[in-house]
Amino acid sequence: MAKEPARVLVTGAAGQIGYALVPMIARGVMLGLDQPVILHMLDIPPAAEALNGVKMELVDAAFPLLKGVVATTDVVEACTGVNYAVMVGGFPRKEGMERKDVMTKNVSIYKSQASALEKHAAANCKVLVVANPANTNALILKEFAPSIPEKNITCLTRLDHNRALGQISERLNVQVSDVKNAIIWGNHSSTQYPDVNHATVGGKPVRELVADDEWLNGEFIKTVQQRGAAIIKARKLSSALSAASSACDHIRDWVLGTPEGTWVSMGVYSDGSYNVPAGLIYSFPVTCANGEWKIVQGLSIDEFSRKKLDLTAEELSEEKTLAYSCLS
Numbered sequence: 001m002a003k004e005p006a007r008v009l010v011t012g013a014a015g016q017i018g019y020a021l022v023p024m025i026a027r028g029v030m031l032g033l034d035q036p037v038i039l040h041m042l043d044i045p046p047a048a049e050a051l052n053g054v055k056m057e058l059v060d061a062a063f064p065l066l067k068g069v070v071a072t073t074d075v076v077e078a079c080t081g082v083n084y085a086v087m088v089g090g091f092p093r094k095e096g097m098e099r100k101d102v103m104t105k106n107v108s109i110y111k112s113q114a115s116a117l118e119k120h121a122a123a124n125c126k127v128l129v130v131a132n133p134a135n136t137n138a139l140i141l142k143e144f145a146p147s148i149p150e151k152n153i154t155c156l157t158r159l160d161h162n163r164a165l166g167q168i169s170e171r172l173n174v175q176v177s178d179v180k181n182a183i184i185w186g187n188h189s190s191t192q193y194p195d196v197n198h199a200t201v202g203g204k205p206v207r208e209l210v211a212d213d214e215w216l217n218g219e220f221i222k223t224v225q226q227r228g229a230a231i232i233k234a235r236k237l238s239s240a241l242s243a244a245s246s247a248c249d250h251i252r253d254w255v256l257g258t259p260e261g262t263w264v265s266m267g268v269y270s271d272g273s274y275n276v277p278a279g280l281i282y283s284f285p286v287t288c289a290n291g292e293w294k295i296v297q298g299l300s301i302d303e304f305s306r307k308k309l310d311l312t313a314e315e316l317s318e319e320k321t322l323a324y325s326c327l328s
């Protein structure tokens with residue numbers, strides 16, 4: 001029997017990530033090839049015409065899985081009945097800006113959209129925040145939507161995770177699909193810690209295969225941390241196709257499960273695991289089954305890594321304070 005359509009909200013749908021993301025969702029890349037979808041697309045009034053253009057293209061593409069499109073500038077209409085919410089709406093970082101610079105503009109959006117989601121989304125709606133500062137926007141959304149279970153509110157660090165896999169595959173000249181179990185710890189920012197201490201290729205430790213600790217502890221980390229800025233420098237626009245694709249990876253693995261023996265990175269509400277302060281949205285290694293994520297426990301953390309885990313946690317605590325000061 002055919003499945004009931006799932007309602008998927010994309011905010012900021014007239015923007016560049018939105019434009020890459022909605023056709024992926026309509027093709028089944030996010031929720032599977034047997035899952036019909038109804039897209040709810042939200043943007044702000046100045047983008048209404050462009051949003052309508054995206055809707056026209058979705059109709060023109062005749063996606064078999066797409067059972068309806070709601071394109072609106074009304075946040076209540078956009079949030080009503082949605083099972084998944086991909087929060088992309090906001091102001092992107094431009095060349096020379098740090099993520100903190102977009103804080104003031106973006107956290108207030110997340111406060112007001114939290115209430116709309118809480119009141120109007122379907123019960124058990126799963127939320128993925130993409131817009132920067134992603135971890136802190138997700139935290140604000142969580143705090144201003146207290147009845148949404150905290151396990152349902154996440155942010156995107158899968159792009160950083162995939163970037164780490166990509167860098168290792170290029171360095172070792174192996175298929176990216178053979179590189180497993182990298183970890184992104186912390187903030188989706190330049191303090192994130194891309195950790196390959198537990199990563200493998202064909203079952204062999206990446207650290208042994210690369211055999212160059214200086215590169216792994218230096219250039220590799222920096223490249224992943226700075227990749228967003230490098231894309232902005234090259235394109236004069238921030239990453240979009242890779243962000244959209246990684247958002248699909250994030251939701252797909254969350255809903256359909258991670259493969260046996262594989263973990264991924266997700267920004268989730270910290271429960272204090274690995275001595276990360278509770279009450280932050282922090283990126284951890286997770287496995288997913290039955291629609292729930294679980295932090296991978298028991299990984300060894302050496303002294304080098306400990307410092308990096310703490311540094312990015314400190315930045316997130318500072319962002320939290322700054323976010324609240326922007327809202328008051």
Ligand SMILES: NC(=O)c1ccc[n+]([C@@H]2O[C@H](COP(=O)([O-])OP(=O)(O)OC[C@H]3O[C@@H](n4cnc5c(N)ncnc54)[C@H](O)[C@@H]3O)[C@@H](O)[C@H]2O)c1
Nearest residue numbers: 012014015016017043089090092093130131132156159243
């Ligand atoms: N977490 C990640 O890995 C990651 C990766 C890339 C980009 N990003 C972030 O994603 C966000 C979107 O990037 P983009 O390149 O698509 O930007 P964009 O400017 O092309 O699109 C953003 C869209 O959001 C809309 N918008 C603004 N305020 C809104 C509101 N209150 N409600 C609904 N929509 C609203 C804008 O009108 C615009 O259409 C940025 O914050 C960017 O920094 C995050």
Ligand SMILES: O=C(O)C[C@H](O)C(=O)O
Nearest residue numbers: 093132227228229238239
């Ligand atoms: O770096 C940015 O501002 C854009 C995005 O977060 C990215 O990582 O590509």
